[in-house]
Amino acid sequence: MLEVRDSHAYIGQTYVLKGVSLEVRHREIVALIGANGAGKTTTLSTISGLTRSRRGKILFRPDPDATQRDITRVPAEEIVSMGISHCPEGRQVFSDLNVWENLLIGAYLRKDKQAIQSDLQWVCELFPILGDRRRQSAGSLSGGEQMMLVIGRALMSRPRLLLLDEPSLGLAPMLVEVIFEMLEQINAQGTTILLVEQNARMALELAQRAYVMETGRVTLSGTGRELAENEEVRKAYLGAI
Amino acid sequence: MVGYIAQQLVNGLILGSMYALVAIGFTMIYGIIRLINFAHGDIVMIGAFVTLGLVISGQIPFPVIIILVILAGALMGIIIERAAFRPMRGAPQVTGFITSLAVSILLQNLGILLLTAQPRNFFCPDYLQTVFNLGSVSLRTIDLAIVVIAVVLMVFLVLLVRFTRLGMAMRATAENLKVALLMGININRIIMLAFAIGSGLAGVAGMMWGARYGQIDPLLGFVPGLKAFVAAVIGGVGSIPGAMLGGYLLGFAEVLFVGLLPPIYSSYRDAFVFIILILILLVLPTGLLGRKMEEGV
Numbered sequence: 084m085l086e087v088r089d090s091h092a093y094i095g096q097t098y099v100l101k102g103v104s105l106e107v108r109h110r111e112i113v114a115l116i117g118a119n120g121a122g123k124t125t126t127l128s129t130i131s132g133l134t135r136s137r138r139g140k141i142l143f144r145p146d147p148d149a150t151q152r153d154i155t156r157v158p159a160e161e162i163v164s165m166g167i168s169h170c171p172e173g174r175q176v177f178s179d180l181n182v183w184e185n186l187l188i189g190a191y192l193r194k195d196k197q198a199i200q201s202d203l204q205w206v207c208e209l210f211p212i213l214g215d216r217r218r219q220s221a222g223s224l225s226g227g228e229q230m231m232l233v234i235g236r237a238l239m240s241r242p243r244l245l246l247l248d249e250p251s252l253g254l255a256p257m258l259v260e261v262i263f264e265m266l267e268q269i270n271a272q273g274t275t276i277l278l279v280e281q282n283a284r285m286a287l288e289l290a291q292r293a294y295v296m297e298t299g300r301v302t303l304s305g306t307g308r309e310l311a312e313n314e315e316v317r318k319a320y321l322g323a324i
Numbered sequence: 325m326v327g328y329i330a331q332q333l334v335n336g337l338i339l340g341s342m343y344a345l346v347a348i349g350f351t352m353i354y355g356i357i358r359l360i361n362f363a364h365g366d367i368v369m370i371g372a373f374v375t376l377g378l379v380i381s382g383q384i385p386f387p388v389i390i391i392l393v394i395l396a397g398a399l400m401g402i403i404i405e406r407a408a409f410r411p412m413r414g415a416p417q418v419t420g421f422i423t424s425l426a427v428s429i430l431l432q433n434l435g436i437l438l439l440t441a442q443p444r445n446f447f448c449p450d451y452l453q454t455v456f457n458l459g460s461v462s463l464r465t466i467d468l469a470i471v472v473i474a475v476v477l478m479v480f481l482v483l484l485v486r487f488t489r490l491g492m493a494m495r496a497t498a499e500n501l502k503v504a505l506l507m508g509i510n511i512n513r514i515i516m517l518a519f520a521i522g523s524g525l526a527g528v529a530g531m532m533w534g535a536r537y538g539q540i541d542p543l544l545g546f547v548p549g550l551k552a553f554v555a556a557v558i559g560g561v562g563s564i565p566g567a568m569l570g571g572y573l574l575g576f577a578e579v580l581f582v583g584l585l586p587p588i589y590s591s592y593r594d595a596f597v598f599i600i601l602i603l604i605l606l607v608l609p610t611g612l613l614g615r616k617m618e619e620g621v
C-alpha cells in the first residue's frame with residue numbers, strides 16, 4: 084500500500100532522515116518505534132506532504148487493485164484526498180472550534196453529504212463521548228477526549244491509511260488501553276494504520292509488523308513479536324536489563 | 325451638557341466604526357500568518373482616492389460606489405499579498421514586518437507620484453451632506469451611512485466566520501496552519517481571502533475617512549493604520565470581535581478625551597491613545613478578547 088524508498092529529508096539545515104525505507108501493506112498495523120529525535124515524526128511528515136524529502140520516493144496505492152502513485156511531490160491537500168490522513172503529534176484539536184466542527188473539518192474535502200452524515204454517526208459510535216459533547220469547544224475537552232476527537236477527525240476524511248503520531252503521549256495508562264483498543268477496532272473495519280510510538284511495549288503488541296528507527300535510519304524490522312523478543316530492542320526500548 | 329455628551333458619543337460611534345473596519349483586516353491578517361501589516365493603513369488611502377475618482381467620474385449611485393470601493397480594496401489586498409508577502413512566507417516575523425513597511429512606503433510614494441502630495445477636497449454628493457437633527461444631536465446623512473454600513477459589514481463578516489464552511493476553515497487556519505493543511509484546506513486561498521476581506525473593509529473605511537474629514541492626500545493612511553493597530557491590540561490581536569470592540573472603545577475614548585478636557589489638551593489625543601493601550605496591556609497582556617498565541621509560520 085505504502086512504500087517509502089530511501090527517503091532523505093532536512094528540517095531547516097538539519098539532516099534528519101538519512102535514507103529511510105519502509106513498507107506498509109493493506110490492512111496492516113505497522114509500528115514505528117525509536118528514541119526521541121530519531122526522525123519518526125519527520126518520516127510521517129514526508130508521507131503526508133508536510134515536509135518534502137530531498138531524495139527518495141514515496142509510493143502509495145490506496146486499494147490493492149488501484150494503480151500505484153508516486154506521491155513524493157504531491158501537495159498535502161491532495162494526499163489527504165487520496166486517502167492518507169495524518170494525526171500529528173500532541174493532540175492538536177482546533178480548540179476554538181466545537182467538537183462537531185472539528186469532525187466536520189476532517190471531511191473538508193469531501194462532497195458526499197450523506198456519506199459524511201453516516202460517517203459522523205460511525206465516529207460517534209466509536210467514541211460516544213464526542214456525540215455527547217458536540218456543542219462544546221474542543222479546547223474544553225480532557226486530554227483523552229481530545230485524543231479521541233483527533234482520531235475521529237482523521238477518520239472523517241475516510242482514510243485508507245491512518246498515520247498516527249504518539250497517540251499515547253501524556254495519557255493515563257488506562258486511557259491508552261482504551262485508545263489502543265479503538266485502533267484495533269478501526270483497523271478491523273478496514274483502515275490501515277502506521278503507528279509511531281514511544282510506548283514500544285504496547286505498540287509491538289498491537290502491530291503485526293514494526294520498524295525501529297535510530298538517528299534518521301531504520302535499523303531493525305520484523306514482526307511485532309520478533310522485535311518484542313529481540314535482545315537489543317528489549318534493552319533499549321522495553322526497559323529489560 | 326447632556327446634549328453635548330450625546331453628540332460626542334455619536335461622534336465616537338462614527339470614529340469607532342472606521343477604526344473597527346480597519347482593525348478587522350489588521351487582526352485577520354495577523355491571526356492567520358502572524359504578519360504585522362504596516363501597509364494596511366495605506367489601503368484606506370487607496371479606498372479614499374478610488375471613491376473620489378468614482379464620485380467625480382459621474383452619476384454612479386452611492387451603493388454601487390460602496391461595492392466598487394470594497395472590490396478595489398480587496399483587489400489591492402490580493403495583489404499585495406501575491407507580490408510582496410507570499411514570497412516572504414516562512415521567513416522570520418520581522419522580515420514580514422519590514423516587507424510591509426516597504427510596501428507602505430511604495431504605496432505612499434506611488435500615490436504622491438500619480439496624484440501629487442497636495443491634499444484634495446473630497447467631493448461628497450449633496451444628498452449625503454443633508455444635516456438632520458435628532459434631539460440635540462446633529463448628523464449628516466453620510467455619518468449615519470458610515471455607522472450603518474460598518475455595522476452591516478461587520479454582522480455579515482461575523483456570520484460568515486461563525487456559520488459557513490469557509491469561515492470554519494478560516495478559524496481553523498488561524499488557529500493551527502499546519503493541521504489545517506492536513507485537513508486538506510487550501511491555505512493559500514484562505515490567506516488570500518483574509519487579505520481580500522480585510523483590505524475590502526479598509527477600502528470602504530477610506531471612503532468614510534474622506535467623507536468625514538473632507539480632504540485626502542496620499543499619506544493619510546498612516547493615522548488609521550496606527551489606530552487600527554492599537555484597536556486590534558486592545559481587542560486582542562487575532563480576534564475579529566476583539567478588533568471591533570477595540571475600534572469602538574478607541575473611538576469613544578478619543579472623542580471623550582478631546583470633548584471633555586480643556587481644548588489645550590486635545591492635541592495630545594494620540595499620546596492618550598497609547599496610554600490607553602499601555603494600561604490595557606498591563607492588565608490584560610493578550611488584549612480584551614485575545615488568547616495566547618504562539619509565533620506562527
Ligand SMILES: Nc1ncnc2c1ncn2[C@@H]1O[C@H](COP(=O)(O)OP(=O)(O)O)[C@@H](O)[C@H]1O
Nearest residue numbers: 094095097099118119120121122123124125126
Ligand atoms: N523544528 C526543528 N528544527 C530543527 N531541528 C529539528 C526540528 N524538529 C526536529 N528537528 C530535528 O530532527 C530530528 C528528528 O526529529 P523528529 O522527527 O521529531 O523525531 P521523533 O519524532 O523521532 O522524536 C531531531 O533530532 C531534531 O534534532
Ligand SMILES: [Mg+2]
Nearest residue numbers: 123124125172
Ligand atoms: Mg516525534
